[in-house]
Amino acid sequence: MKKLAMILLLAMLTVIFTACSSSSGDGKSGGDKKKETITVVWYPNESADDLKDSRAAIDDVIAKATGKKVVDKLTTDYNIAIEALVSGNAQLGLMGGEGYTEAHTKNADVVPLVVNSGASGTLKDALYHSWISVRKADASKYMKDGKPTIDNIVGKKMSFVSPSSTSGFAIPTSRIIAHFSEQDKYKDLKVEDMQQGGKFFSQVLFGQSHQGSAANLLMGKADVAAFMDLLTPNYFELVSGKLNEEASVLKVRNDAGDPFTSLKGKEFTVLSVTPVLNGPIAMNSKSLSKEDQKKIQDALTSDETANNSKVFAPEGSKGIFSKDGKSRFVKVEDSWYDAIRDLH
Structure with a gap:
């Protein structure tokens, strides 16, 4: 009986050792x-x-x-x-x-x-910019004393990027609320009011990307749109003004890819520019x-x-x-x- 028990013990140890080796020693297991x-x-x-x-x-x-x-x-x-x-x-x-x-x-x-x-190679200027823009053809509707203003975006169809986007939602909504809350009518304006039509805008769209939000504007689905300046090297080129200055005009590049392939040459005017942390x-x-x-x-x-x-x-x-x-x-x-x- 003792001999049989010893044989069984050795067999069990062999199985355990083999299992451990195959799971951690050869680097081929699922975990590894x-x-x-x-x-x-x-x-x-x-x-x-x-x-x-x-x-x-x-x-x-x-x-x-x-x-x-x-x-x-x-x-x-x-x-x-x-x-x-x-x-x-x-x-x-x-x-x-x-x-x-x-x-x-x-x-x-x-x-x-x-x-x-x-x-500079440092955090000091680790910034990009959030834009609120309109189609160039409509820019005159958003001017005051010859300068662009967001005064007239109330009641318009608005495109943001995503509620989780910094430059495509958090920053532009913060700027809009700060601007309009000075008026008694909008003193209680909240972020939630920016997320659905009927509160401040007639309709709110989410492009799900900066490209998507800009395309919503240029295709006419939205009257106003928020998106970032970092799209410029890949999709846009400057027509007039200076980059990241209000009233600048940009157009879709001829070599722009999706979703701008059918929007080449379409122009927009930047109403507001706000710096954003990278x-x-x-x-x-x-x-x-x-x-x-x-x-x-x-x-x-x-x-x-x-x-x-x-x-x-x-x-x-x-x-x-x-x-x-x-x-x-x-x-x-x-x-x-x-x-x-x-x-x-």
């Missing part, structure tokens, strides 16, 4: 495969097909730094991108300030990794090892990446990030986005 892959989620704006080379360049920096496979998760809705990062289904994601603060509120493990700087490349710090976090941060903030024309596109080239002076990725803390939180 997941660890060997890093998923980057992209907002609808950056999921556009004509930005695939730009996405691939950023993925390549991450892959070389970690030695791991990098896959993209493309989206058609801001909330999908935010939830992917919150849940850890994606480890990294390029977000706007509003989307980032929303994600961080839902899961404190979501924190910023890097942000693209301004021309959004971060954020990470879910629980689903990304500390070792990989450091490797990725070091690689993205390196001089090599700053000088990589596939990551920071030179003037005249299409890309998610444009090269402007000493622009590069720099480290950023969560507290830097308190200015976005203060909007609420």
Whole structure:
């Protein structure tokens, strides 16, 4: 009996040892495969097909730094991108300030990794701009004393990007509310009133991307639209005035891709311009090892990446990030986005 018990014990140990070896020693189990892959989620704006080379360049920096496979998760809705990062289904994601603060509120493990700087190479001018625009043909209806004004946007069909968009919703609604709340009629105006027709606007549309919101305007679906200036290098060109100055006129480029292929040459006038903090490349710090976090941060903030024309596109080239002076990725803390939180 003792001999039989010993044989059974040895058999059990052999099975256990073999199982452990196959699950953790050969690196081929499902869990280990997941660890060997890093998923980057992209907002609808950056999921556009004509930005695939730009996405691939950023993925390549991450892959070389970690030695791991990098896959993209493309989206058609801001909330999908935010939830992917919150849940850890994606480890990294390029977000706007509003989307980032929303994600961080839902899961404190979501924190910023890097942000693209301004021309100075620092956080000092790490800004882009939110526009409220109208079709050029209608611009005269929105002028006061020869200058553009948002006074007459009440009762119009309005297009925003998404309720989770910083420059396509949070910033423009904040500006609209601040402007109109000085009038007794609108002193109780709230963000919620901006989200549906019949409260302030006759109709409210959401383009689900900055491209979509601009297209809503140029196709005549909306009278007024909010979207960001960062669309300019890829889709628009300046006709008159100066970029990011009110009353400037821009038109759709002849080589613009979807959704502007049938809108080439269409012009719009910018009524208002508001600076916005650049959004971060954020990470879910629980689903990304500390070792990989450091490797990725070091690689993205390196001089090599700053000088990589596939990551920071030179003037005249299409890309998610444009090269402007000493622009590069720099480290950023969560507290830097308190200015976005203060909007609420």
